[in-house]
Amino acid sequence: MAIRRQVLKGALGLSLAAALGSAAFAQDAAKVGLILPMTGPFASTGKQIDAAVKLFLAQNGAVFGGKKIEIILKDDTGNADTTRRLAQELVVNDKVAVLAGFGLTPLALAAAQVATQAKVPEVVMAAATATITEASPYIVRTSFTLPQASEPMADWALKNNIKKVFTVVTDYGPGIDAETSFANKFKAGGGTVESVRVPLRNPDFAPFLQRASEAKPDALFVFVPSGIGAQFMKQFVERGLDKAGVKLIGPGDVVDDDILESIGDVAIGAITTHHYSVAHDSAANKAFVTAFKAANGGMRPNFMAVAGYDGMRVIAEALKKTNGNTDGDALVAAMKGLSLESPRGPILIDPDTRDIVQNIYVRKTEKKDGELFNVEFAIIPMVKDPVKAAKKQ
Amino acid sequence: MLTILFDGIAYGMVLFVLACGLSVTMGLMNFVNLAHGAFAMLGGYITVLLMQKLGVPFLLTLPLAFIGAALIGVILERILYRPMYGKSHLDQVMFTIGIVFMAVAGADYLMGSSQQIIKLPSWLQGRFDIGGVGVGRYRLFVLVVCGVLAFSLQWGFTKTRFGSRLRASVDDARVARGLGIPVNRLFALTFALGSGLAGLGGALGIELMGLDPSFPLKFMIYFLVVVTVGGTSTITGPFFAAMLLGVADVAGKYFVPEIGAFIIYVLMVVLLIVRPDGLFAKGRA
Numbered sequence: 161m162a163i164r165r166q167v168l169k170g171a172l173g174l175s176l177a178a179a180l181g182s183a184a185f186a187q188d189a190a191k192v193g194l195i196l197p198m199t200g201p202f203a204s205t206g207k208q209i210d211a212a213v214k215l216f217l218a219q220n221g222a223v224f225g226g227k228k229i230e231i232i233l234k235d236d237t238g239n240a241d242t243t244r245r246l247a248q249e250l251v252v253n254d255k256v257a258v259l260a261g262f263g264l265t266p267l268a269l270a271a272a273q274v275a276t277q278a279k280v281p282e283v284v285m286a287a288a289t290a291t292i293t294e295a296s297p298y299i300v301r302t303s304f305t306l307p308q309a310s311e312p313m314a315d316w317a318l319k320n321n322i323k324k325v326f327t328v329v330t331d332y333g334p335g336i337d338a339e340t341s342f343a344n345k346f347k348a349g350g351g352t353v354e355s356v357r358v359p360l361r362n363p364d365f366a367p368f369l370q371r372a373s374e375a376k377p378d379a380l381f382v383f384v385p386s387g388i389g390a391q392f393m394k395q396f397v398e399r400g401l402d403k404a405g406v407k408l409i410g411p412g413d414v415v416d417d418d419i420l421e422s423i424g425d426v427a428i429g430a431i432t433t434h435h436y437s438v439a440h441d442s443a444a445n446k447a448f449v450t451a452f453k454a455a456n457g458g459m460r461p462n463f464m465a466v467a468g469y470d471g472m473r474v475i476a477e478a479l480k481k482t483n484g485n486t487d488g489d490a491l492v493a494a495m496k497g498l499s500l501e502s503p504r505g506p507i508l509i510d511p512d513t514r515d516i517v518q519n520i521y522v523r524k525t526e527k528k529d530g531e532l533f534n535v536e537f538a539i540i541p542m543v544k545d546p547v548k549a550a551k552k553q
Numbered sequence: 554m555l556t557i558l559f560d561g562i563a564y565g566m567v568l569f570v571l572a573c574g575l576s577v578t579m580g581l582m583n584f585v586n587l588a589h590g591a592f593a594m595l596g597g598y599i600t601v602l603l604m605q606k607l608g609v610p611f612l613l614t615l616p617l618a619f620i621g622a623a624l625i626g627v628i629l630e631r632i633l634y635r636p637m638y639g640k641s642h643l644d645q646v647m648f649t650i651g652i653v654f655m656a657v658a659g660a661d662y663l664m665g666s667s668q669q670i671i672k673l674p675s676w677l678q679g680r681f682d683i684g685g686v687g688v689g690r691y692r693l694f695v696l697v698v699c700g701v702l703a704f705s706l707q708w709g710f711t712k713t714r715f716g717s718r719l720r721a722s723v724d725d726a727r728v729a730r731g732l733g734i735p736v737n738r739l740f741a742l743t744f745a746l747g748s749g750l751a752g753l754g755g756a757l758g759i760e761l762m763g764l765d766p767s768f769p770l771k772f773m774i775y776f777l778v779v780v781t782v783g784g785t786s787t788i789t790g791p792f793f794a795a796m797l798l799g800v801a802d803v804a805g806k807y808f809v810p811e812i813g814a815f816i817i818y819v820l821m822v823v824l825l826i827v828r829p830d831g832l833f834a835k836g837r838a
Binding site: 199200201202203204356357358359364366367368370371373388390391394397398399400419422423424 | 556557560564661665666667668670672678679680687689691760761762763765766767803804805806807810811814
């Protein structure tokens with residue numbers, strides 16, 4: 161009897177504490193407005209980032225610096241007008257401390273003004289045009305920039321006896337970024353470049369690839385948004401460019417880990433430079449990949465997921481540093497100069513540009529144990545965004 | 554150079570199969586069916602699902618895509634379309650564009666929004682050289698299939714009893730009815746045929762045009778251009794219009810990639826100024 165009473169008391173005490181505790185947390189919540197394309201053509205970006213954010217909070221608890229992080233997920237369907245409206249609503253109605261997500265360049269830019277006026281940090285977890293971080297002093301990026309991933313490709317190509325390159329990029333911000341940064345660097349090193357740009361809405365690459373094959377280049381440099389990478393790779397092989405000895409090179413978007421399996425064997429042999437591969441050999445990455453797959457029914461994490469994971473970590477670390485102060489300026493100040501060990505390797509938030517500094521890896525697509533992977537074979541350590549670095553000089 | 558011509562013709566062939574159903578229903582029933590692309594998408598998804606989930610070989614999925622789209626076409630014609638025949642064109646356009654949006658959202662919900670990818674059998678992959686001209690095997694296959702289809706359609710339309718009844722009904726539905734032609738059943742059949750062809754085109758086009766939920770919207774313009782330029786009273790009109798557009802599109806992107814995507818619109822404007830009633834109009838009535 162006595163024992164039972166004590167148990168009862170204990171239980172009562174516990175539940176009381178829990179009730180009090182949750183009340184205290186509710187007052188001390190730091191809301192994060194996560195705006196992602198969860199439907200529409202770029203939904204895979206949204207799904208990857210959302211899953212990674214959830215994984216981070218499940219692994220690390222949600223309380224940092226005395227504040228409980230609450231995620232408010234909104235779907236902008238990849239439409240910039242919607243992104244701006246959602247950002248406004250999140251800031252005004254929900255009083256979020258941080259805006260995060262942003263699947264594409266125009267979406268990140270659409271929210272920039274809101275971030276500046278409301279003094280709310282905007283953590284960009286996907287969009288990769290170089291100039292985004294210049295649009296607002298409150299933007300912090302945890303993904304990558306295309307010039308950051310493309311320039312090292314030029315160096316690698318020059319070193320590996322590639323003299324003539326034909327570039328095929330999708331005709332919008334990131335594609336143009338990739339083309340110009342690669343071409344400038346490659347020409348400066350003595351190579352020759354020919355370029356075509358493919359309209360965003362047309363997945364028939366036949367005429368562009370025909371041009372490429374007639375130019376007889378040593379390598380074909382390609383950037384397409386990750387979803388249509390499969391289409392491109394197939395037509396590349398259908399046109400016999402691989403047999404003609406043309407190497408396929410470019411930033412890693414075209415061999416996105418998420419769709420690599422469905423692209424199939426035609427991807428084998430592609431050389432790409434990127435900041436993350438699911439096959440990255442480190443203990444931190446193995447733990448990340450295992451946990452991510454377990455939580456998402458075997459789905460592979462890709463570079464979007466790792467950026468979402470790290471973005472959440474940057475927000476958490478900043479909250480710890482400010483002791484739970486959610487003032488926008490304080491948070492951005494705390495994020496600047498943050499240095500973390502990510503599943504992709506070491507990363508640093510550049511204190512001058514608020515952009516990410518990270519290793520870029522040269523990878524080759526190979527088949528291992530019946531699955532396709534981008535296997536890293538060289539590292540260019542701690543690359544800064546070259547566009548902003550050039551402006552400073 | 555010849556490779557470009559070949560690629561363009563293959564592309565045009567798929568466009569023709571996709572759009573001819575639309576031109577038939579438009580000419581026949583005077584009904585503006587903007588949801589035509591939704592049937593094409595349906596056919597595409599039937600192929601994708603059969604191949605991915607059940608491992609059905611690609612060739613076998615093609616007739617199934619045709620039948621599936623035709624079947625859904627008949628059902629929808631019975632339930633939804635028939636009451637719309639008598640309404641104004643604006644009502645029809647509003648109604649069918651609504652169906653398009655529902656199809657887009659439905660496909661997104663059921664199939665996910667990513668591009669669908671199929672694996673072709675190995676004998677359709679790659680290419681071979683014929684006298685120095687590189688010919689993609691799959692494109693050649695598409696060309697043959699669509700060529701046979703176009704030929705038999707033309708034959709069926711002009712030479713068979715079905716075709717002559719059809720033409721009679723189009724010319725004057727009331728008199729045709731008076732002569733004992735079952736006009737309603739004829740229209741339903743034609744609608745099914747048109748939808749089925751769209752479904753087949755969608756399935757053939759996966760490899761060339763891609764397939765995602767926005768397909769009906771993305772290619773609606775192309776279908777409409779084919780129909781406007783080709784006219785709606787024949788099979789040959791849309792056929793040559795589709796060829797012309799396919800070749801112009803591919804060649805435009807090859808020779809002047811900077812403005813390649815606009816070439817077909819320029820072509821359409823020019824053609825419509827020169828021949829306002831379509832390529833092969835018999836002159837104004």
